[in-house]
Amino acid sequence: MAEVLVYVDHVDGAVRKPTLELLTLARRIGEPVAVALGAGAESTAAALAEHGATRVLTHDAAEYADYLVVPKVDALQAAVAAVSPAAVLVPSSAEGKEIAARLALRIGSGIITDAVDLEAGDEGPVATQSVFAASFSTKSRVSKGTPVITVKPNSAAVEAAPAAGAVEALAVTFSAQATGTKVTGRTPRESTGRPELTEAAIVVSGGRGVNGAENFGLIEALADSLGAAVGASRAAVDAGWYPHTNQVGQTGKSVSPQLYIANGISGAIQHRAGMQTSKTIVAVNKDAEAPIFDLVDYGVVGDLFDVVPQLTEEVKTRKG
Amino acid sequence: MSLRIVVTVKYVPDATGDRHFADDLTVDRDDVDGLLSELDEYAVEQALQISENSDDDVEITVLTVGPEDAKDALRKALSMGADKAIHVEDDDLHGTDVIGTSLVLAKAIEKAGYDLVISGLASTDGTMGVVPALLAERLGVPQVTLLSEVSVEDGTVKGRRDGDAASEQLEASLPAVVSVTDQSGEARYPSFKGIMAAKKKPVQSWDLSDLDLEAGEVGLEGAWTAVDSATQRPARTAGTIVKDEGEGGKQLAEFLAGQKFI
Ligand SMILES: Cc1cc2nc3c(=O)[nH]c(=O)nc-3n(C[C@H](O)[C@H](O)[C@H](O)COP(=O)(O)OP(=O)(O)OC[C@H]3O[C@@H](n4cnc5c(N)ncnc54)[C@H](O)[C@@H]3O)c2cc1C
Ligand SMILES: Cc1cc2nc3c(=O)[nH]c(=O)nc-3n(C[C@H](O)[C@H](O)[C@H](O)COP(=O)(O)OP(=O)(O)OC[C@H]3O[C@@H](n4cnc5c(N)ncnc54)[C@H](O)[C@@H]3O)c2cc1C
Secondary structure, three states, X not given: OOEEEEEOOEEOOEEOHHHHHHHHHHHHHOEEEEEEEOOOHHHHHHHHHHOOOOEEEEEOOOHHHHEOOHHHHHHHHHHHHHHOOOEEEEEOXXXXXXXXXXXHHHXXXXXXXXXXXXXXXXXXXXXXXXXXXXXXXXXXXEOOOOOEEEEOOOOOOOOOOOOOOEEEEOOOOOOHHHXXXXXXXXXXXXXXXXXXXXXXXXXXXXXXXXXXXXXXXXXXXXXXXXXXXXXXXXXHHHOOOOOHHHEEOOOOEOOOOOXXXXXXXXXXXHHHOOOOOOOEEEEEEOOOOOHHHHOOOEEEEOOHHHHHHHHHHHHHHHHO | OEEEEEEEOOEEEXXXXXXXXXXXXXXXXXXXXXXXXXXXXXXXXXXXXXXXXXXXXXXXXXXXXXXXXXXXXXXXXXXHXXXXXXXXXXXXXOOOOHHHHHHHHHHHHHHHOOOEEEEEOXXXXXXXXXXXXXXXXXXXXXXXXEEEEEEEEOOEEEEEEEOOOEXXXXXXXXXXXXXEOOOOOOOOOOOHXXXXXXXXXXXXXXXXXXXXXXXXXXXXXXXXXXXXXXXXXXXXXXXXXXXXXXXXXXXXXXXXXXXXXX
């Protein structure tokens, strides 16, 4: 069976969930071979093997942390040369897309970004994309070269499928471009202890209606009662009430959770672009005419300062 | 010293309009109004700020690859303050995918001459967010992308890239390709004076032959990807909407419990 390369997104050896989802999708089109780079690369092997990786190609060098993107492209290109895969799958993070694009160009292949589903087809893998703020669904293929496809988080359920996961060292020679963009400083993001926004099963968001940074405590309390991640509209972010990393929408994160709860958010097209594929959508808004109500499975027309605390209390009571 | 900046700007269908596909599964650009992709306004803005903060002689060229109407996007950028414009237009470009688009842009950038390329973080239609990285690869220069802060001094570009796991400080020597996010600073509105001045600024038109490109390298036929189908998502069925009369939170909890979320 043909092998499929899966680029591993990990933090010091801890594999992030979107990569495990990719392994599930990769098994639909071939045998997954994982590529893990940088500090902790070898420690990813156990988790990758448990989810179907037959082999894990690893390489560590200071370049991966000290320079932007290109060293990783060099390594992935070396992996493509070594494996001759039927396809290359990369998580659709900002960096993942850049790595995938440069790789595609180098190996003479087309690229599809932000797939939300993947299946085997007669002429190679067929990717589903959700486009124009999720108002259309398209099916596309890479028609030249080895398909390079980036896949959004939450596109498949993670499935255990134990495989050998044999660790093999990948030989990498860095290109002249590898050291072009230096990372001169890095401030890690502080963990809030809440789930990752793009990976969370439930997202609770606040918008301009929250009316102040101090009031985001209400949104956080509801999120915590449900074990959810916190999101924000761009209006709330631009006002400085919540960090940009939590912005949901076209220029923020796109989320596709089981449940999305929008509080004090009108539902502008750019916000919808980031949350419209959520399975169940709920909104609290005092304006019955707000466009967000066109999307909801359940909506409450009311003041969020009344509705949200009551909901939080009720969730806590019911959860005991 | 002089600094030549090329800003890549895309002409896109208005996101608030009824965007859809034509019969050949390319974007229907006839039925929907087009405009300068809003995210590229941030790229123009940063070019203008780099120019304003520089002792060097800075020349800003805006470049678009797109149909006849794409001139509107160039006019908008010129009225914001860019100096001149290049429009790459050719019937054979219809249906070009991202690998082809980056080829055309790279050829035009090389022909125009540049020290710095500035792009937006993503277009508002294709939203791939990969053209800047592809341009860096094609031009063989550093990519300094997704910056929420950017500055240029003494032949070096510096910036801040806010990622999921960390915020990074980046640095590269010119020539380089930069992309900026919508966090980089509000884009200015064209002034009346700017709009009048833009009418007199030069707009060059190039076609594929001007860039030594063949029709088969671009367009729908030359594409490296193929779209097999495009289906409109069914409108969501109307949900339940209740008015809060004191029990709204409890009613919502009841709904969530019924859906097994609690
Ligand atoms: C290029 C571009 C990219 C963009 N990207 C994004 C993006 O990624 N994400 C994003 O969110 N936006 C984005 N936007 C902005 C978007 O167009 C909207 O401006 C934004 O989403 C509005 O945020 P909001 O819904 O919080 O605010 P508003 O539209 O002001 O809505 C606030 C809502 O809160 C309600 N409200 C007020 N008080 C209360 C209360 N006490 N209780 C209940 N309800 C209340 C109001 O009725 C109203 O409906 C982008 C715009 C552009 C041009
Ligand atoms: C819904 C949709 C999905 C698509 N999916 C794919 C796909 O999966 N694979 C594929 O190969 N193609 C795809 N395309 C085609 C692709 O979008 C175009 O080729 C496009 O011009 C380049 O990609 P982008 O618009 O996503 O740009 P991005 O990479 O998102 O744009 C980033 C920046 O590049 C610059 N830029 C981009 N295009 C131009 C231009 N024409 N002129 C000047 N500057 C420009 C701008 O500065 C912009 O801010 C898709 C198009 C659409 C409409």
